[in-house]
Structure formats: structure tokens, C-alpha cells
Amino acid sequence: MIIPNIQRKAKNPLVNLIGIIVAFAVLVILVRTGVVSTYISGILMTICISIIMATSLNIATGFLGQIALGHCGFMAIGAYTSALITKAMANSNILVGAGAPNFFRFLIAIIIGGALAAIFGMLVGIPALRLKGDYLAIITLGFGEIIRVVIQNLKFCGGNGLSQGAAGQALVGISRISNIYVVYWITVVCVFLMYCFVRSRYGRALMAIREDDVSSGATGLNVTYYKVLAFTFSAFFAGIAGGIFAHYIGSLSINNFTFMKSVEYVIMVVFGGMGSLTGSIVAGGILSALPEALRRFAEYRMLVYSIALIVVVIFKPTGLLGTREFSLTNVLSRFFGKGKAEIKDGGQDE
Amino acid sequence: MSDTPVLKTVNLGINFGGLKAVDDFNIEIMQGELVGLIGPNGAGKTTVFNLLTGVYAPTEGDIFISGKRVNGLKPHQFVAEGIARTFQNIRLFKQMSVIDNVKIACDQSIKYKLGGGLLHSKLYWDEEQRVHEKALELLKLFNLDTKADFVASNLPYGQQRKLEIARALATDMKILLLDEPAAGMNPVETAELLDSINMIRDKFGIAILLIEHDMSLVMNVCERITVIDYGRTIARGLPSEVSNNPDVIAAYLGTDD
Numbered sequence: 058m059i060i061p062n063i064q065r066k067a068k069n070p071l072v073n074l075i076g077i078i079v080a081f082a083v084l085v086i087l088v089r090t091g092v093v094s095t096y097i098s099g100i101l102m103t104i105c106i107s108i109i110m111a112t113s114l115n116i117a118t119g120f121l122g123q124i125a126l127g128h129c130g131f132m133a134i135g136a137y138t139s140a141l142i143t144k145a146m147a148n149s150n151i152l153v154g155a156g157a158p159n160f161f162r163f164l165i166a167i168i169i170g171g172a173l174a175a176i177f178g179m180l181v182g183i184p185a186l187r188l189k190g191d192y193l194a195i196i197t198l199g200f201g202e203i204i205r206v207v208i209q210n211l212k213f214c215g216g217n218g219l220s221q222g223a224a225g226q227a228l229v230g231i232s233r234i235s236n237i238y239v240v241y242w243i244t245v246v247c248v249f250l251m252y253c254f255v256r257s258r259y260g261r262a263l264m265a266i267r268e269d270d271v272s273s274g275a276t277g278l279n280v281t282y283y284k285v286l287a288f289t290f291s292a293f294f295a296g297i298a299g300g301i302f303a304h305y306i307g308s309l310s311i312n313n314f315t316f317m318k319s320v321e322y323v324i325m326v327v328f329g330g331m332g333s334l335t336g337s338i339v340a341g342g343i344l345s346a347l348p349e350a351l352r353r354f355a356e357y358r359m360l361v362y363s364i365a366l367i368v369v370v371i372f373k374p375t376g377l378l379g380t381r382e383f384s385l386t387n388v389l390s391r392f393f394g395k396g397k398a399e400i401k402d403g404g405q406d407e
Numbered sequence: 408m409s410d411t412p413v414l415k416t417v418n419l420g421i422n423f424g425g426l427k428a429v430d431d432f433n434i435e436i437m438q439g440e441l442v443g444l445i446g447p448n449g450a451g452k453t454t455v456f457n458l459l460t461g462v463y464a465p466t467e468g469d470i471f472i473s474g475k476r477v478n479g480l481k482p483h484q485f486v487a488e489g490i491a492r493t494f495q496n497i498r499l500f501k502q503m504s505v506i507d508n509v510k511i512a513c514d515q516s517i518k519y520k521l522g523g524g525l526l527h528s529k530l531y532w533d534e535e536q537r538v539h540e541k542a543l544e545l546l547k548l549f550n551l552d553t554k555a556d557f558v559a560s561n562l563p564y565g566q567q568r569k570l571e572i573a574r575a576l577a578t579d580m581k582i583l584l585l586d587e588p589a590a591g592m593n594p595v596e597t598a599e600l601l602d603s604i605n606m607i608r609d610k611f612g613i614a615i616l617l618i619e620h621d622m623s624l625v626m627n628v629c630e631r632i633t634v635i636d637y638g639r640t641i642a643r644g645l646p647s648e649v650s651n652n653p654d655v656i657a658a659y660l661g662t663d664d
Contacts, residue, residue, distance in 0.1 A: 062536065250525050257524030257531060258517050261503075265511045268500035274482030275460055275492055276512040277578050281481075286521075380502075 072386045077245055084241060098237045100349050102305050105237075105244040106298045107341035111325040112251050112334050113294035118323065119331035119380075120255055121287045122267030123186070124194040126319050127201025128295050131174040133314035134204060135296025136303040137214050139170030140231045143304065147232060159234040167243070167300030171293045177204070178292020179285055186284040189270075201319055209311045227310040235305035243301065247294050252334055254290065263287050264332070328369055330376030335383035340376070411474040413438050413582045413614045414459070414490070420467035420638075421458060428454045429638045432468070434616075436582060441608060441615045443629035443646075445622075447658055451638040452618045453495055456584050459616075460492050461485040473581065487515055489581035493571045493588060495618075501560035505551060508559050508570060509542035512577035545573045548610070549603065565596040569603060576607065582614040583607070589621040597624060604628055626650065634658070 084101075087093040093101070110132065117125045143166045146152055152162045181200045188196055208214050215228035254260055262283045266273045274280050303309055321344075329340030347365065351358040369377065412435040419432040429451045436442050446452050457463045459470060461482040470477050472488040480488070491512075500508050517538060523531045546552040549569040554562065562570060568588055575583055585604075589597045601624060608615065619625045625632065625646070632649045634642040636658040642649050649655055 253525050253527050257527070257535075258514055258519070259521070259524050261507060261511055262514060264503055264507075265500045268502055269498050271462070272494065272498040272500070273511070274462070275486070275494075275498075276574060277483050277486035277491075277515045278511065279481070279483045 072389060076385050081238075081241060085238070088237065093237075099305070100346060101237055102235060102240055102301070104342050104345045105240045106302050106305075107322070107325060107345040108244055108338050109247050109294055109298040109301070110322045111329065111337035111341040112248055113291045113298070114322050115326045115329075115331065115334060115337045116251060116255070116263070116287055117291040118326050119333065119337075120260060120263040120267065121284060122331075123189065123284075124191075124323065125197040125288075125291075126194050126316065126323065127181070127197040127199070127204070128291075128322050129314040129316070129319040130201035130204035131178055131292040131295035132299035132302070132318075133208055133311065134177055135167065135170035135174040135299030136309055136314070137170075137208055137228065137299075138173045138296070139166035139300035140228055140303040140309055141213065142166040142169055143232055143234070144230065159232070159236075160239055162232075163234045163239065163300075163304060166304075167297050170300040170303075171296035174296025174299065175289045175293035178295075179289040181292075182285040182288030186281065186288060198316060198319075201316060205311055205314055208314075214311075215309070227308045229308040231303055231307050231309065233304060233307045235301050240301055240305075243297070247297060248334065248338065251290075251294065255334065259283070259286065324366065326376075328366065328376055330378040330380060332380035333376065333378040333382055336376055336378035336381075339378070339383070412436055412471070413440075413473055414616070415471040415474075416459070416468060417471075418468035419455075419458060419465050419470060421454065421463055422466045427638050429458065429635075430467075432458075432635070432638075432640060434633055436614045436616060438581070438614055439608065439612050441604075441617065441628055441630050443625045443632040444616060444618045444635070445620070445625055445632060445649075446635040446641075450636045450658075452635065453586060454638075455635070456492060456586050456618065459485075459584060460490060483515075486578050486580070489579070490584065491575040491578045491580035491582075492584040493568075493575055493586055495586040495590065497564075497567050497571055499559045499567055499571060499574070501558075503559055504555065505557050505559050505562065505570060506539070506542050506546065506555040508574050509545055509577045510538050512574045513538045513541060516579065542577065545577055546570075548576075548606065549573050565592055565599065568592070568596075568600070572603065572607070576611065580613065582616065585615060585617045585619075587618050587620060589619055589624050597621060600624070601628060622650075 084093070088098060110128065114125065114128045117123055143162050146162055146166070152165075181197070185193060185196045185200065255263070262273070262278050265276070265278060266280055266283055270280050302313070306313075325340040325344050326337055328344060329336030329338070347362055348358055351361050354361070414434070414436045416432055416434050420430045421428050432455060434442070444452055444455065454463070458465050461477070461480055461484065464479055472485070472490055475488060477485060477488055500511065517534050519528065519530045519534050522528070543552050543555060546555055549566075549572070551566060551570060551573065554566070559567065559570060572585070572588070588604075589600055592600065604615065605628065607613070617625070617629060629646055631644065632646055633640060634649055634652070634655050641654045641658060642652040644652075
């Protein structure tokens with residue numbers, strides 16, 4: 058029997074890398090020539106944030122199959138943590154000024170923000186993941202709200218402190234050091250890591266647990282470990298997205314992280330296809346751009362948005378891409394009539 | 408061949424509330440043996456399996472795998488100790504490919520960790536290649552290698568059963584528990600299954616514990632048989648002894664008093 062080499066079969070990352078670089082070059086040209094205004098680059102930034110949020114939520118919801126309604130809670134942790142870190146750095150003159158590009162400060166802050174979100178993801182995951190389905194959805198909703206309310210009452214996060222009641226203020230004065238080039242590459246790296254994750258033993262294990270957790274245990278998977286790992290992993294990237302958001306928007310109000318925001322990301326995951334990272338990328342792009350594109354029809358905006366959702370759910374109940382992944386290599390080989398290859402690209406979205 | 412039984416239970420029992428589902432269950436299985444576990448519906452056979460694979464924790468007694476006490480471990484730790492099972496109602500990972508079903512069962516032997524998985528390191532590719540080859544080999548034993556990329560739920564019933572056995576074998580177990588493998592099969596498929604079971608024993612030299620209602624299958628392949636009813640062991644011995652035991656006949660057919 059001839060056994061194919063799976064590495065050679067699963068090519069070609071180079072094509073995707075070229076695709077990503079070309080997209081980046083186009084972006085740079087558009088920004089330089091002024092086609093992409095500050096307004097549009099802001100939308101692109103929102104799209105990148107949505108992509109990271111939707112793909113990371115897809116790990117928990119699509120691959121592990123557990124609806125989580127508190128994803129914005131982790132985003133909030135990442136946002137506030139990284140904002141406080143860059144503020145503290147600015148105050149104590151660490152990595153500020155000439156010779157120390159904003160990029161380092163930004164990167165350190167969002168990674169710490171992501172790490173803290175991951176720790177909370179784990180702490181929430183350990184008790185919550187004993188439950189499944191509707192019950193888990195409700196408990197994650199609860200945890201998301203707890204995080205929100207706690208932050209609202211923290212003095213150093215702009216709140217008045219518990220003794221003064223809950224009327225929190227915004228955390229202001231965050232340096233707006235997210236820039237679209239950096240954010241683009243962070244998105245690419247995040248999606249790449251998540252893609253590798255789901256294509257490894259870990260993604261396989263999550264899908265098995267989604268299909269049948271009893272037989273997953275009986276075939277040797279440590280179900281609890283994998284569930285908590287998926288939740289932690291997912292929360293980490295939500296924290297990263299939060300960090301980007303904080304340094305893009307410049308001031309944080311806890312109202313940016315409500316339950317309804319979490320639901321929006323769940324919608325993106327369902328819209329793109331549960332279990333398809335590229336689906337989440339496409340859905341994150343479309344659903345963040347659509348409200349802006351429809352701004353001219355102000356009063357019909359939400360109507361069109363809702364109809365788009367209904368149409369997709371009726372005609373494509375599994376979402377735009379189902380569980381399949383979009384593959385640049387496949388598209389190219391179809392164009393040039395070559396053999397079929399299997400791999401998708403990462404972060405290929407403009 | 409060592410003298411330690413691969414699987415041994417001592418006075419194993421479990422209570423659900425006031426109900427004693429299994430009581431005082433004793434069994435010893437040596438390497439390479441094929442033992443049958445039979446009994447009428449509701450006798451507690453599947454409960455015994457669930458105890459032996461860690462799905463339920465026993466309320467009484469002990470379980471030993473190769474001499475090691477395994478009470479209270481989680482199902483995946485039972486697998487690590489070398490016990491694997493199939494289910495009465497097939498429980499495949501239905502929406503996954505046939506080969507991925509088998510690869511899942513190799514998970515405990517995979518060496519790369521999170522870092523390797525995230526960056527697709529050299530070790531990742533080596534290990535994935537090894538697992539891929541191992542899975543294909545196992546599928547070939549059951550003539551499923553040509554269907555490796557099929558979605559598991561699209562296989563015919565008999566092949567789903569086989570796939571479940573292949574998946575269990577991929578865990579590198581010492582003892583295999585088969586829960587009614589012939590249920591719902593036609594005579595041709597049952598005959599094929601018989602061949603598969605014999606092939607597994609010859610090739611892997613493992614012990615097998617078999618729950619089955621198909622008496623022709625049980626009497627044909629099992630070396631020893633344990634009969635339980637209402638959670639209690641009512642007979643054990645050679646197939647010929649068991650089939651003539653008045654208690655067993657009474658349990659299956661009822662008594663006339």
C-alpha cells in the first residue's frame with residue numbers, strides 16, 4: 058500500500074503567504090494614495106477586531122460546539138488590562154519617545170492583556186464546562202456580566218468604586234497606538250495560530266468532543282482538559298482583540314462590552330459557519346462592514362442587516378461556508394487547471 | 408505470558424439510589440483470552456462495561472488492570488491503562504472522516520505539545536505522518552482504507568461497527584470490551600464479524616470481553632462465559648457447561664413455578 062506523505066499533500070503555505078503579502082501591499086498603496094481615509098482605515102480596524110473575535114469564538118462554539126455568550130467579557134479584560142499597562146508605561150516613561158516605537162509598547166500590552174483574559178477564561182471554564190448546551194450558554198452569559206459589572210465598579214478602570222454606586226465613567230487617555238498595518242499583521246498571526254491549532258491533535262480532539270463526549274473519553278481523550286484548553290485559548294485571542302480595540306478607540310466605556318456585543322460575535326460565527334475559520338473571517342468582514350456601508354440608508358440599516366441574517370440562516374443553515382475552509386490554493390488551481398490541493402489561507406480579507 | 412490477569416474485578420458492585428445494578432461481580436481475564444458476558448435484557452451487562460471503563464465509579468469492590476488498581480480513575484485514564492471498548496449503540500464521531508475517527512484514538516500516543524501544534528513544527532509533521540500511517544494500517548485490516556476520507560455516518564451499518572472496533576484498537580489496549588457487536592447485523596455481517604474477532608486475537612494477542620445476545624456467536628468464539636441476571640452472577644464456565652446450567656435456562660426462559 059502506498060501511503061501518501063501528508064505534509065506534501067497539504068501544500069502550499071507559500072501561496073497563502075504571497076496572498077497575505079499582496080493584500081498587505083494593496084492596503085499600503087491604498088492608504089498612501091489616500092483612497093483609504095482615516096474613516097475607512099477605522100472600519101478596517103473594526104473588521105480586524107471582529108475577525109479575531111469571531112475566529113476565536115469559533116474555537117469554542119464551532120469546534121467544541123459550546124455556545125458561549127460571554128466572549129466580550131474576555132475582550133473587556135484584555136482591553137482594560139492593556140490600556141492600563143500602556144498608560145502606566147507612558148507615565149513612567151518606559152519604552153516611550155524616540156528610538157522606542159509605539160509598536161513594542163502596544164505588543165507587550167496586548168499580549169499581557171490576552172494572557173490575563175486567558176487566565177480568566179480558564180477560571181471560568183473549569184466550573185462552567187461541567188455543563189453543556191443551553192446551561193453552558195446561560196452560565197457564560199452570567200460570567201460575562203459579572204466581569205462587566207466588576208470592571209464597572211473598579212476605580213482604576215474609571216468607575217467610582219463600590220461605595221459610590223455603579224455609575225462608572227470611561228477610562229480615558231489611552232494612547233491611540235493601534236495602527237492598521239500593525240493590526241493587519243497581528244490579525245494574520247492570530248488567525249495563523251488558530252488555524253494551526255484546529256489542524257492539529259487539539260482541533261481534532263475538540264471536534265470529537267463536539268460529536269460525542271462519552272466516546273471521546275472512551276477513546277482516551279481527556280475531555281475536561283481539552284474543553285478548558287479550548288476555552289482558555291479562545292479567551293486569549295478575545296483579550297488580544299480587546300487590546301487592539303482599546304488602543305484604537307482611545308477611551309473605554311464598559312458599554313462597549315455588553316451582552317449584546319457578545320451576541321453579535323455569536324451571530325458572526327453562525328453566519329460564517331460553525332467550524333470554519335475562514336467562514337468567520339468572511340462573516341466578520343461582511344457583518345462589520347455592512348452597517349457602515351448601509352449608513353446612507355440610515356433608517357433601513359438594521360432592517361437590511363437582519364434580513365441578510367435571515368436569508369443566510371434559511372438558505373444556508375450551516376452558515377456561509379459550513380465546516381469547510383476557503384482555500385486560496387484551490388481557487389488558484391481551479392483557475393489554472395492544476396490538481397486539487399488542500400489548505401486554506403489565513404487572514405485573507407480586505 | 409504473565410500470570411497477572413489483564414483484567415480482574417473483586418466483588419465489584421454499584422448502587423443507583425436503592426437499586427443494586429451490579430452486585431458482587433468477579434471476573435478474571437488472562438492475556439489472549441476471549442470471555443463472554445451474557446444475560447437477559449436489563450441484567451446489568453452494559454453497567455458492568457461502564458464500570459470497567461470508568462464511566463461509572465463503583466460503590467463496592469475493586470478493578471485491577473494488569474494488577475494495578477484503577478478505581479476512581481477517569482475514562483481516559485482507563486484507556487491509558489490499556490482498556491478500550493465499543494458501544495452497544497454505535498457511537499462514532501459521525502461528522503468526522505473515517506480516518507479521523509481512528510486518529511482520535513491515537514491521541515494519547517502523540518508526542519507534540521501545544522507549541523508544536525501551534526507552529527506545525529517538524530515533530531508535528533512527523534507525528535501526524537506516523538498517526539496517519541498507523542490509522543490507515545488499522546483501517547486496512549477491516550477493508551476500510553479505501554473509505555478513509557468518507558464521513559463516518561455515511562458508512563453502512565456493518566462497516567460502522569468495524570470502524571468502531573478499529574478505533575478501539577488504535578488506543579493500543581491490552582483488553583478490548585465489545586458491547587453487542589453483532590446487534591442489528593444480518594447473518595453475513597455476523598459471519599464477517601466473527602472473522603474480524605478471530606483476526607484481532609491472532610494479530611494483536613489481546614484479551615477480549617464480549618457482551619452478546621447472538622448465542623451462536625458466543626458459543627462459537629468464547630472460551631469461558633459468565634452469565635449475570637439482576638446484577639448477580641448466576642453461572643460461569645465453559646460454553647457447554649453454561650448452556651446446560653438450569654439457572655441460566657431459568658433466567659432466559661423463566662421457570663414454571
